[in-house]
Amino acid sequence: MRYILPSLLLAALPAHAASGPFFSLANTNFTVLIAFVIFIGVLVYFKVPGMLTGMLDKRAAKIQQDLDEARRLREEAKALVASYDRKLKEARDQVERIVANAQADAKAAAEAAKADLARSIARKLQAAEEQIAAAEGSAIREVRERAIAVAIAAAGDVLARQTTGESAAALIDASIAEVGKRLN
Helix, strand or coil, rough: CHHHHHHHHCCCCCCHCCCCCCCCCCCCCHHHHHHHHHHHHHHHHHHHHHHHHHHHHHHHHHHHHHHHHHHHHHHHHHHHHHHHHHHHHHHHHHHHHHHHHHHHHHHHHHHHHHHHHHHHHHHHHHHHHHHHHHHHHHHHHCCCCHHHHHHHHHHHHHHHCCCCCHHHHHHHHHHHHHHHHHCC
C-alpha cells in the first residue's frame, strides 16, 4: 500500500497533463488522481484490504481443509480398496477350497457307488448261483424220484410175473409180521 500512492503520483507527472497546469481542478487527470487517492484512502480507512486478505485467508483455509479432507478420503478409499481386494482374495481362496472339497466328495461318492455296485453285483451273483444250485438239486431229486418210481414199477412188474398166489400170500404175511414188529 505504501508503494501504490507514490507510483500513482509519479505516473501523473505534469508532462502528462492534458492541458494547462497539472494542479488545477480543471485538469481532468488531476481530478481523477484526487478521486483515486480518496477512494484508496476510504478503502484503507474501512480496512477493506484487511477484509479482502481475511476473506482470501478464509478461502485458502477452506481450500486447505478441502484438500486435507480429500487426502483423508483418498487414504480411506485406498484402505477400502485394499480391504476389498483382501476380501476378494479370501473369497476366491474359499471358493477354490469349496470346489476342491466338492471334487473330493464327488470322487469319494463315486468310489462308494462303485463299491456298492460291486457288492450288489456280488450279492446278485450269489443269489443266482444259489437259485441255480437249488434248481439243480430239485432237478436231481425229480430224476431220482422218477428213477425210483420207474424202478418200483419195474420191480412190481417183475415180481408180479414171478410171484404166484402162494408166494404172494407168504410175502403179505411176512410183511404184516414185519410191520407188527416195528410198531411194537
